[in-house]
Amino acid sequence: MSETMAPIRGADKRLQELERAVVRFAGDSGDGMQLTGEQFTTESAWAGNDVATLPNYPAEIRAPAGTLFGVSSFQLQFGSQRVYTPGDRLDCLVAMNPAALKVHLRDLKPGGLLVINTNAFDKRNLDKAGYASNPVDDPALGERYRLHKVDMTALTLEAIKDLPLNQKDKERTKNFFALGLVSWIYTRPLEPTLEWIKKRFAKNTAVAEANTRVLKAGHAFGETAEIFAEHYTVEAADMPPGLYRAMTGNRALAWGLLAAAERSKLAIVYGAYPITPASSILEELAMHKRFRIRTVQAEDEIAAVTAAIGASFGGAIGVTGSSGPGIALKGEAIGLAVTAELPLVVFNIQRAGPSTGMPTKTEQADLMQALYGRNSESPVVVLAPATPGDCFYIAYEAVRIATKYMMPVIVLSDGFLANGSEPWLIPDVQTLPAIDVHFRTEPEGFFPYLRDSATLARPWVRPGTPGLEHRIGGIEKQDVTGNISYDPDNHDHMVRTRAEKVRRVAQEIPPTTINGPATGDLLVVGWGGTYGAITAAVERAQAEGKSVAAIHLRHLNPLPPDLGHILREYRKVLVPEINSGQLVRVLRAEYLVDAVGFNRVRGLPLVSDEIHQAISQLLGATS
């Protein structure tokens, strides 16, 4: 059984502490961090969260500016469930100056969000904080944390340059920039703070106007810079021994490709057009030229995918990555790869739509697009990672399947997985299944569409191979010879053959892992980035003694061969998705089961508490 098909990495972690975040604002005691934290607390409470806070400020009324002992901070934990403590380790740290960074960085989780006001990182402040060199310039900082360097002071001054306030008063409003920014990141409502500003500065309209504008500028900056939040984290209690690192989904996709390049000994050409939330894959890959990864920042989405197809035609591994709007543009070209029967890997980092939608918000609504979103019948393999770290294995597996079966593979990640980070057990790459690419060189008996009997794959021929010169294209071709053909029966045969090729990938799928009893009252079926929320909800229901099991699909086309059987072992089937019911539709159509959906399309990850309620309701109806 193939290694990448093993149960989802992280499935062995016990989940706790879901749907909450710990945020700390830290700065100089004159930076207004307490006020910022208090306002953020109000916003969170207003949003319906439970909150616990921890203000922390120097004993001196005005400690010397910029010093370590002059640092003031405000920490809070908020969550959709009961929150009992202000939290231990931070998901997000806002550091307004070097001293704040120095004092608080150690509390930030690896992979946590680090927002820095770069303006304060001048020689004087660095000296006071005891930094020999500017820590912001150290690449390791961006390696370890999701670092956002923001010149808050300059952006603040720009937002209010025309207001009749002196420079010092203007600069003082920058804490509202930080508040606006973090409010954007965690989708907090601005209304309570706007109200507060109005009341507090009723007599000083210029200051009220300044604070309002700066707050909104910070919020708008978050939107423009497209900073993602980690809305909840999956805390691991019992971690298997080994060497760990923090891993985000997009980096894992990129590194999975690097592993595939190394194991297959092939060059990879990655074509992409910048788009949120997929751009960081292009940026990551561009740093690793040593792995023979050739990146093309193409002129558009279509050029990105067609450059990848051209590379595959040349005998390299063609990969493209985008988000839903870009995938829509690539549709015709993906169809070309289907009919030309060339390997192609397509990453879709899903985001909320339609159209531009909410680029920084997550969604799972491109499943139907992946399955059917091309003209005519153009079946492709569809895979979906369950966790950020799982993206590594899925990317590798996508290359393996695409090259083995000579066809496109679409990987459905999402904005939440892409930017989410988890502790990741570093694998031994040599234990991954081999990617054995065989290029045909033998002219005797060669035809472009001669098929392998097990996979139905046609031969992959590198141009440059003598005696095998041939032409392929998007026009329907006769099976085996590859000659242009408009023969009706041949077309019917080719349509079926392309579908059968995809079906045969089922032989790569291991038995489905069932979390819970093999038979019972309810089966919860999930896919993609909802893994954490579903698992937490199901385990809670199991702890309550309910007869519930869960499976999480990483193969969406073809579906696991044992799925039909598993579905029938439970009286009810629940399918939670961040769409209005796509997988549930597929399961109902494919297996004639009365599966029901649990659907929230809010641009946010599913909330496990709500899934738990849905489970309870369904089971209530059962008994």
Add this chain to the structure above:
Amino acid sequence: MSASGAGAAEARRYTKKDFESDQDVRWCPGCGDYAILSAAQKMMPDLNIPKENIVFISGIGCSSRFPYYMNTYGFHTIHGRAPAIATGLRLARPDLKVFVVTGDGDGLSIGGNHMLHVLRRNVNVTILLFNNRIYGLTKGQYSPTSEQGKVTKSTPMGSADRPVNPLAFALGCAATFVGRAVDRDLRHMEEMLKRSAHHQGAAFLEILQNCNVYNDLAWNALYDKDSKLRHELRLEHGKPLLFGPPDDRKAVVMEGVTPRVVPANEAAESALWVHDERNVNAAKLLADLWAPDFPIPVGVFTAIEAPTYEQVLLDQEQRAISDRGPGDIAKLLTSGDTWKISSEGG
């Protein structure tokens, strides 16, 4: 790694026949494409490249059937995208000689964006753009190079669009080779095919081509014997811009910053405009000349040297490897910030 289409050393001696595929050619009888195909097949042995190292890429349209008829590697892709496919192919395989065959619709309308970028990047591909000023495969709608007011099936009262000038467009995209040939002038066309195919970088060759079914004699200014004699200006590097019959010889000269046509015998030798393929600005002026007020230039408008896109990228790759060694995934995975958990729950 040479970007020139390697393997010249092992090249066998070919004839035109070696480049003819076994497929039936399916263009309309009388189509100008036949002449271009024949000239291309005839020119190929001159490249001195093993034919397995040659790839023809096309999009959609009559011209895009071309790869099927060349006994080399070929890929007939989707509408307008051939330049992008070729870019990816060159990046994966800089050892291959890559041609792009396209038309005025494929290359300048649906694929205009890709044409812009393949030219500005200077990808090492030879682009043959068959310009017949009409949509042939879709049966006779006007194209982006059709003259304004063109009456076609989709423009019964005449087209409102102003046409694009392919050569001016290519020069505007910073193409490093820009040339023009005519389908009915075989010898010159062969010469132009050779020149463009030997160019290092993105070569853009416009071939004026007759669609005898939907736009017959669109290029009659260069087909009609008398008109050709009066209007054709053969561009030759180092030669003055002289054209017209012996008894009515004319010269193109610059008057201030404006090209003018004057009787050749009235132009002082020092005032003659001597063609220089390395002068891109001059080429831009030449690209706009057309009959009846001016001659119609054919030949190489410009040919300059510049680094190719794929060579720059591959040099970066080599530098990264020589500086830090080839990539090692095991090292990468354990690089940076890691931590050990030594036992369950640790």
